[in-house]
Each structure stands twice: as structure tokens, then as C-alpha cells.
Amino acid sequence: MSHQNLLVELFVEELPPKALKKLGEVFASQLCAQLRQLGLASSDSVSTPFASPRRLAAHITHVAAKAADTAVQQKLMPVSVGLDADGLATPALLKKLQALGADVSDPVFAVAALRKAPDGKAEALFYDSQMTGATLDVGLQHALLAALAQLPIPKMMSYQLETDCELPGWSSVNFVRPAHGLLALHGSTVVPVKVLGLSSGQQTQGHRFEAHKSPVQVDHADDYAATLLRDGAVIASFG
Structure with missing residues (x-):
């Protein structure tokens, strides 16, 4: 059974500063907890939260491509x-x-x-x-939706989707701020999941003005923080 480290990032518009640290911690802990329940993460898996003004992300170690039967x-x-x-x-x-x-x-x-x-x-x-044990794409889809539902969001926003929805320009979703990108990597492999009208990939955005590249491509889950710093001029860790 293949085990790799997992990286999930939700790229959004500016998050509430006072809630940012807590949002990052809960996103990572809930995502890891949900994957453990599905048998995709183990008790030894370690979750590392990332949170900057325009992103929430989690790095989780030792995640299986498929849970055991x-x-x-x-x-x-x-x-x-x-x-x-x-x-x-x-x-x-x-x-x-x-x-x-x-x-x-x-x-x-x-x-x-x-x-x-x-x-x-x-x-x-x-x-x-x-x-039969859950595959990572199915399990992460469930875990991601459950983790977002548990976020301590001070106030929800409602906004319209432009693509990948039933009625572009009319279909609405609710989240703390409009989301514009979803990154999901199991090692170097993109995990196909969808949330808030977004499909996962391996690209994100760096600093609005200081980024050296746009978009920023992350080739491996373990390279996330270093790649953002090098190419995006962003320190992903809240601390």
C-alpha cells in the first residue's frame, strides 16, 4: 500500500486577521482527523497547519493511497x-x-x-x-467537506460561481471569503477532488506584487513551504 505525505491548500481572498491562526489550526486538525477515521491516515500521522492572509493549508504525513479493507x-x-x-x-x-x-x-x-x-x-x-477501504480521492473529498464545515468562521459570505457549476453566474456557495484555487498533492500526484466550485491541481498563487512566478507550481507535497517562499515570496507558516 502506497504511503506519501499529503498537502492540501485552499487559496482564497483575504481572510479575517483575528481568525486566521485558528482557521489554519482547525483546518489541518480536522482534515487529519477525518482521514484517520477513514483509515487513510494513521495515529502516527502528523498534521502541520499553514495560514497566510490568502491561504489555508495542511501538510499531513504518512497518508495511504487506499485504506485497508x-x-x-x-x-x-x-x-x-x-x-x-x-x-x-x-x-x-x-x-x-x-x-x-x-x-x-x-x-x-x-x-x-x-x-x-x-x-x-x-x-x-x-x-x-x-x-473495501476508501481510496484517497474519495476519502479526501469527504474529509475536505467535513473539515470546511467545522471551521470556526466568524461570518459567512455568499458568492456566485463562474465555472464548474450548474448555473454559471447564478449558482452560489458560502464560505468565509471567495475561494479561487485548490491544491491537493499526495507526494507528487494530484488528488482529484472538488470543493467550492474548484477542481484540485498543483498550482497556487504567491504574493500579489513580490512573487517571482505566477502561478506558482508545487511539484511535491513536501516542497510546499519552500516553493512558496522561493517562487511566491510568501511565508506559508502563520508562526
């Missing part, structure tokens, strides 16, 4: 409800198995694959399966 044990129903007197599956059991995505084309085989165990009151039927 996990074993799932689901209690179905009591044996007395799921099996008839001959030990065959009842319609209720077959319906439950179908809802879980199990193959019930051969009911006898489907019953044989189940496990019987006491549940404290009576003997019950249990269905064991494997849950």
Missing part, C-alpha cells in the same frame, strides 16, 4: 426468524441478505455461509463480510 460482522436476526423448521432460509432472511449485497441465487449456499452464535438472548445469525 476491514472485516465487518453484522447480526442479521434470530435463528428462529431466519430459518424455517427444515433449516432453510425464510423470505425475511433472503431479503436482509439481498439488502447487504450478498449472493442469494443459491439459498442453501447463502445459509451455509452464515455463522450462528448466541447474542445474549437467543441464537442469532451473523453475516461476515469485507468492507
